[in-house]
Amino acid sequence: MYSYPMRGSRILPSFPPLRQAGRGREYNQYSLDDHREVVYNYLFKGLSHRALDRDILGLDPLYSRGFQSMSILHFLGLVDSHKHFFEGWSIDEALAALKPYTHEEAYLLIYSYLLDKAQTYQEDRESEYGVAELDARYWVSQYLKGADDPEQIETRLEYLPASSQEFKYGTSRYYVSSPSLKEALKCKYDFYCQVCHTRIYRPKWVRTLPIKEQWKHLNADVHHIEPLSQGGSDLLENMLCLCPNCHRRFHTQEHILKKAQSHIFVFNQITKDHVPLTIKHAVRLRA
Numbered sequence: 001m002y003s004y005p006m007r008g009s010r011i012l013p014s015f016p017p018l019r020q021a022g023r024g025r026e027y028n029q030y031s032l033d034d035h036r037e038v039v040y041n042y043l044f045k046g047l048s049h050r051a052l053d054r055d056i057l058g059l060d061p062l063y064s065r066g067f068q069s070m071s072i073l074h075f076l077g078l079v080d081s082h083k084h085f086f087e088g089w090s091i092d093e094a095l096a097a098l099k100p101y102t103h104e105e106a107y108l109l110i111y112s113y114l115l116d117k118a119q120t121y122q123e124d125r126e127s128e129y130g131v132a133e134l135d136a137r138y139w140v141s142q143y144l145k146g147a148d149d150p151e152q153i154e155t156r157l158e159y160l161p162a163s164s165q166e167f168k169y170g171t172s173r174y175y176v177s178s179p180s181l182k183e184a185l186k187c188k189y190d191f192y193c194q195v196c197h198t199r200i201y202r203p204k205w206v207r208t209l210p211i212k213e214q215w216k217h218l219n220a221d222v223h224h225i226e227p228l229s230q231g232g233s234d235l236l237e238n239m240l241c242l243c244p245n246c247h248r249r250f251h252t253q254e255h256i257l258k259k260a261q262s263h264i265f266v267f268n269q270i271t272k273d274h275v276p277l278t279i280k281h282a283v284r285l286r287a
Contacts, residue, residue, distance in 0.1 A: 015085065015097050018077025018106050026071035028229040030057065031221040031247060032182065036113040038069050039076065043094070043114075046084025049073075058248075077106050091118040112136075112179060139180035140187055141212065150211055157188045160281070163235045178234050182222040185281070186241050191218035193243035194278045195255065195266050200243060221247040225257065226286040237284040240277075257285055 027035070037056045041047045049066025053059040057068055073079070086094045094114055101107040116136070147156045164178045176184075190211070192199050205217035223240045226232030242250070249255040249268075257277065258267045264283060267274045277283070 015101070016081040018104075019079050020077035020106055021074045024075045025229045026068050027075040028224075028227055029251060030068075030072065031223070031244075032113075032116075032179065033219070033221060033244075035072060035109075036116050038072050039078065039110055039113045040117045042069075042073055042078060042083060043086045043110075044084070044089070046087060076110060078110070136177070136180035136183040137216070139176065140183050140215075143176075143184065144187075144212060148210070148212075153187075153211060157184065160184050160188065160236060162237065162282075163233075181236060182239065185222055185236060185239055186218075186220045187215055188280055189220070189241040189278070191215065191220045192241070192278070193220065193246050194240050195242060195246040195275060197278070198243040198245070223247050223250055225283070232286070237282050240283070259285055 030038075034057060038052050041052060041056060047055065049070040050061040050064075051066075052069035053064040053066050054061045057064075059068060073082075089097075091114055095111060095118070098107055098111045098114070102111050144153055144156055147153045161176055161181070164176055164181055190199075200219040202217040202219060205214060207214075209217075221242050221244055223242045224232050224234070225238050225240060228234065232238050240250075246255060254270050255266050255268060258265055258274070264277045264279065264285065265274045266277055
């Protein structure tokens with residue numbers, strides 16, 4: 001029987017049931033990083049929908065009125081009873097409270113966002129709760145285990161699966177999920193944007209670190225060329241590694257992809273400029 005985590009001698013309350021609603025259109029418009037920050041700041045800091053739109057999604061709350069972050073939260077089933085529920089908790093305590101329910105997809109997503117947040121804080125996550133099994137970065141580290149120099153790493157990343165699935169590499173068997181596939185794509189591009197070649201750094205990044213250590217202090221977004229909300233697939237060929245600015249420009253359609261002969265380039269519909277898309281994996285444009 002599962003016992004709830006304890007702080008001192010006090011038993012912590014159980015997490016309220018999720019109440020999922022909505023079609024997910026707004027949810028699919030935003031990146032995994034946006035989802036993580038909206039969920040974390042709602043559960044741990046109790047930010048209002050308008051504040052989340054302003055501070056996390058970068059929207060003008062006079063126009064958005066909090067509807068975008070509210071839709072993200074409601075799609076996951078997070079409602080008023082969950083607001084600042086984890087205030088004063090450590091992330092490990094929150095993960096322990098959510099762990100028994102991760103057989104359900106919505107709980108698993110929330111759990112994964114908090115797990116990723118824990119990594120950005122570089123908290124000690126050697127946990128009896130088995131959190132590493134769901135960690136996308138942990139999956140990548142296992143997949144690249146034994147590949148230490150850049151050439152070995154590049155070779156290993158050539159054999160990424162095209163989709164979330166079970167697959168074999170050499171004598172090892174791997175189980176790749178959608179988040180780990182996205183994380184592996186970022187590694188394939190060394191966290192450089194495929195459009196503008198920008199890199200997003202976290203504190204403690206040092207150029208002299210081994211490449212796999214550098215990745216722990218870098219960030220990037222993954223964009224779906226054909227949005228999931230419009231029937232796009234969650235396959236590698238439908239994904240791009242982008243910086244947050246270029247990611248936003250695709251969502252506002254300032255940037256669009258075009259193909260001339262065998263070359264794919266990014267066209268800016270405002271400035272009319274175009275730049276070649278850096279490509280290290282098979283990319284398919286929608287018809």
